[in-house]
Amino acid sequence: MQSVEMTQAERAEFYRRRRGRNVAVMLALLGLTALFFAITVVQVGR
Amino acid sequence: MSDIAASDSMTAAPITQRTLDPRVVGAEPQDFIALLKPRVMSLVVFTGIVGLLLAPGHVHPVIAFTAVLAIAVGAGAAGAINMWYDRDIDAVMSRTRGRPIPAGRVSAGEALAFGCTLAAASVFVMGVGVNWVAAAVLALSILFYVFVYTVWLKRRTPQNIVIGGAAGAFPPVIGWAAVTGTVDLAPLVMFALIFLWTPPHFWALALYRCGDYDRAGVPMLPVVAGAAATKRQMLLYTVVLVPVTMAPVALGFAGWVYGVPALALALGFVAMAVAVLRSTGDRWPRAMFRFSLAHLFGLFLLLLVDGVLLRGIA
Numbered sequence: 001m002q003s004v005e006m007t008q009a010e011r012a013e014f015y016r017r018r019r020g021r022n023v024a025v026m027l028a029l030l031g032l033t034a035l036f037f038a039i040t041v042v043q044v045g046r
Numbered sequence: 047m048s049d050i051a052a053s054d055s056m057t058a059a060p061i062t063q064r065t066l067d068p069r070v071v072g073a074e075p076q077d078f079i080a081l082l083k084p085r086v087m088s089l090v091v092f093t094g095i096v097g098l099l100l101a102p103g104h105v106h107p108v109i110a111f112t113a114v115l116a117i118a119v120g121a122g123a124a125g126a127i128n129m130w131y132d133r134d135i136d137a138v139m140s141r142t143r144g145r146p147i148p149a150g151r152v153s154a155g156e157a158l159a160f161g162c163t164l165a166a167a168s169v170f171v172m173g174v175g176v177n178w179v180a181a182a183v184l185a186l187s188i189l190f191y192v193f194v195y196t197v198w199l200k201r202r203t204p205q206n207i208v209i210g211g212a213a214g215a216f217p218p219v220i221g222w223a224a225v226t227g228t229v230d231l232a233p234l235v236m237f238a239l240i241f242l243w244t245p246p247h248f249w250a251l252a253l254y255r256c257g258d259y260d261r262a263g264v265p266m267l268p269v270v271a272g273a274a275a276t277k278r279q280m281l282l283y284t285v286v287l288v289p290v291t292m293a294p295v296a297l298g299f300a301g302w303v304y305g306v307p308a309l310a311l312a313l314g315f316v317a318m319a320v321a322v323l324r325s326t327g328d329r330w331p332r333a334m335f336r337f338s339l340a341h342l343f344g345l346f347l348l349l350l351v352d353g354v355l356l357r358g359i360a
Contacts, residue, residue: 006070013071024075035115038108039175 068151077146081129081157082122082164089343090121090217093240096346097221097233100299100353105225112175113224117217120168120184124191124213126161130154131196135262141255172224180223187216201263204270211244212237218346232299235290239345242287246280246319247338253277253322253331280334281319288312294349304352311344 006014068077094117098110105113129136129147137148146152152160165188173181195210215237222233252259252266253273259266268276291312294300300308318334325331 010066010071013066017072017074020075021073021078024078035112035171035175039112042106042108 068149069153073146073152073156077151078160080146081126081152081160082119083125083129084122086125087118087121089339090214091118092343093236093346094118094217094221096350097218097236098224099221099350100218100232100236101222101225103225109176110224112171113180113221116168116172116176116181116184117220119164120172120188121217123161123164123168124188126157126164127192128196130158130161131192132200133157135201135264138262139255139258141258172220176224177227179227179229180220183216183220183223183229187213187220190216202265204265204267206265207248207267208245211248212241214244215240231297232294235293235297235299236346236349238290238293239287240342242283242290243338243342246283246287246315247335247342249276249280250322250331250335250338254328254335277319277323281316281323284312284316284319287315291345300349300352304348308345308348311341311348315341 091114095114098105098113129145132142133147133154136142136145142148147154147157169181169185169188172184191210191213195206195213199206199210218236218240219229219233222236223229249267252268253276256266256268256273260269267279271279288309291308292305294308295302295305315337318330318337322330322334
């Protein structure tokens with residue numbers, strides 16, 4: 001995808017969307033971490 | 047699994063985004079969310095929650111949340127793999143050509159990797175966080191939807207949605223198993239409710255999208271057998287659904303708070319099928335499709351109200 005010759009508008013949009021995807025992955029990983037922590041607390045407490 | 051309810055809308059990017067070639071600028075996060083078929087997922091999640099809440103026993107809210115999340119993600123993953131496999135026919139159907147893969151916003155490989163990763167993760171989280179019986183049923187539902195419905199039946203037989211519809215009927219069984227660790231008669235009745243509801247629901251959609259399915263070469267019943275035969279089959283399924291709707295009362299896990307309005311809903315579904323049988327044109331099939339969504343949602347809401355709020359089963 002990056003090897004394609006991009007216009008300035010396309011380049012800006014490419015970076016904006018890549019940042020959006022990265023933020024989404026980060027939020028998913030943080031959520032998963034919190035979920036595993038909560039599951040562990042519950043399982044240990046049984 | 048996620049085709050419990052067909053979605054009757056196209057997923058399209060806003061006009062401003064279409065001016066930039068998505069194959070160059072890449073996908074938006076919401077394109078990956080669209081791969082999960084969120085509208086279909088909502089009914090899957092709801093029926094799963096009802097199964098979970100009706101099951102006897104207590105489950106910690108964190109574990110219950112984990113189970114519902116795994117059901118939702120598993121259903122979405124199956125939907126993403128389905129979109130990967132069906133990308134050729136999605137591109138020729140007006141209802142689906144705006145989906146992320148045929149629209150070029152997500153590549154086929156990305157969609158497959160996304161779906162497989164989420165499918166494996168959902169089963170793993172369900173197994174580790176909840177129990178392995180629920181995880182096994184979840185895995186079965188995903189595999190059934192992908193291999194039995196999508197790969198094997200969908201393009202081969204007009205009975206595709208009859209057998210394949212079982213995939214969408216698993217969520218209440220998974221929810222029940224998440225609490226009890228077993229599969230009992232009550233969740234199997236809920237399974238039967240969704241299983242018998244699916245054909246008339248899908249065929250109502252197929253009646254007014256017949257041209258789409260014909261162009262795509264998908265042998266839906268209206269394409270292969272014609273509208274009249276399809277309408278007779280729809281009526282048959284709605285009639286068979288009446289006694290199954292009353293089974294929770296007969297088996298003692300629902301009372302008349304469920305039974306009376308559920309009977310009215312079931313008879314209303316039969317009346318809609320009769321109206322479709324007598325009609326020509328799209329008006330009544332469209333009305334029946336909308337009614338079918340409200341019908342299933344209503345039945346499970348009534349089960350919830352009757353079982354949890356009034357009888358205090360959970």
